[in-house]
Amino acid sequence: MTSESEIETVAADLRRQLARRLDKDGRLRSPEWRAAVEAVSRHVxxxxxxxxxDAPGVTTWEPVTPEIVGQEDWLRLVYGDETWVTQFDGRDVDWADPKPISNAAPTSSSTMPGLVVRMLEDLDVREGLNVLEIGTGTGYSTALLCHRLGDERVTSIETDENVARRAREALTRSGYTPRLLVGDGRxxxxxxxxxxxxxxxxxxxNIPSAWLEQVLxxxxxxTTLRGWMRSLGLVKLIVTGDSASGWFSEDDPSFMIARQQAAPESLGMVPGTYDGTKRKATYGPEVFSTTGxxxxxxxxxxxxxxxxHAVDGGPNSTFVLDGVTGSFAVLAPVDSGWQVRQGGPRRLWDTVESAVATWEEYGSPNTATFGVTVSRDEQVVWLGNPNGPHWPLPS
Structure with a gap:
């Protein structure tokens, strides 16, 4: 298999197989989006x-190209329901001589088609509607939108100039010409x-105010709301004038955070051994590893x-640092569980334990029980209904 026509013949069959899998999984629910999945060549x-x-030790990423794994395996992987990384640390890969990469953070990727399609289905589009996409990436999802709505109905913004250039080339090669922009999606x-x-x-x-102003x-x-520690989840908001509100989904798609909102490199000031005040902790650091x-x-x-981090050669302690206020909490194991040492303007662990306790009072519900209300003046996540317990999103 070497010619473009031979590759396309195999790819067309793989696209049909992908569409069948997504249909069976309940991700693909409409004939229009199924037609788009079957038409758009993801391998382009x-x-x-x-x-x-899957090697043990430090996380390592392996390059995949037709030359390295063979065209058939490459195509099979491309049309699998997987997310494939295309950039690390905001720097382009040297594809002339690709090497395994370790100790790097993915900064651009082609999201798994199942999630892409699920989100497009949830978008509730129909003919004649105009769509703004934030995060062009490889351009695959942009192409699906163009196939469904027409090029003139799709605007897409990408923050990385080189990523945007490659997406434009791939879209043009595929016959799509949406409005493509390079800039800050916020x-x-x-x-x-x-x-x-x-x-x-x-x-x-948080939800940028410009979005409220530009959506009818x-x-x-x-969009996905996320923080510096983890993703909060996918939220669907309905705009009503100067505000919008809606619910989280049950799923927790963990998209990369927008580069303009990435966490600062410095975690903040690490407290000294005797800084802060101590008390017994109700919850330990397992809070961070359990979904709810x-x-x-x-x-x-x-x-x-x-x-x-181990302190003075002892067992690991968990440090929680707030780089904005300079507050800290340090959880250390003791015979009876965990001890917390806190300092700064905010008692971080008090705040965490209060939130977790509230969640447990309400029966430890999943994320679909939470909603979001945003306006120009305030953005909050609430539990159960807008008058229930609520927590502000960062400004």
Whole structure:
């Protein structure tokens, strides 16, 4: 298999297989989006990529190209329901001589088709609607939108100039010519407004005010809210004038955070051995590793991050640092469980424990029980209903 026509013949069959799998899984629910999945050649948008190695030790990523793994295996991987990484640490890969990569953070990828399609289905589009996409990436999801709605109805913004250039080339090669822009997606694109739908394929700490201004009343904003510790989840908001509200989904897609909202490199000042005041902790650091409580911790202390480190040669302690206020909490194991030492303007662990306790009072519900209300003045996540317990999103 060497010619373009031979590759396309195999790819067309793989696209049909992919569509059948997504249909069976309940991700693909409409004939229009199924037609788009069967028509758009994902291999044009992901000609080469990295996959995570299963070797033990430090996380390592292996390059995948037709030359390295063979064309048949390359195509089979491309049309699998997997996310493939295409960039690390904001720097382009040297594809002339690709090497395994370790100790690097993915910064661009082609999201798994199942999630892409699920989000597009949730966007509730129909003919004649205008869509603004935040995060062009490889351009694959942009192509699906173009196939469904027409090029003139799709505007897409990418923050990375080189990523945007490759997406434009792939879209042009595939016969699609949407409006493509390079810039900060938080600003939207006023000249193309108003939009009926806005979809973001990267995570945001809050909802940018420009989105509220540029999406029509009754329109939909579909995005992932996330923090510096973890993803909060996918939220679908309905715009009503100067505000919007909606619910989280049960799923927890963990998109990369928008580069303009990435955490600062410095975690903040590490406290001294005797800094702060001590008490027995009700909850230990398992809060951060359990889905529901980790969601609550992220809501409770949105400017914090945590890490584990041995103190004075003893067992690991968990440090929780708020780089904005300078507050800290240090969890250390003791015979009876955990002891916490806190200092700074905010009692971080008090705040975390209060949020987790509230969640447990309400029966430890999943994320679909939480909603979001945003306006120009305030953005909050609430539990159960807008008058229930609530936590502000970071400004």
């Amino acid at each position: 948008f992901v000609p080469r990529f990295y996959r995570e190695s 600003a939207g694109h006023l000249d193309g407004a108003p939009y009926d739908r806005l979809i973001a394929t990267c995570g945001f700490r 009343p009754g329109g939909v904003i579909l 409580s980790a969601f609550m911790a992220q809501l409770a202390v949105p400017d914090a991050r945590f890490f584990c």
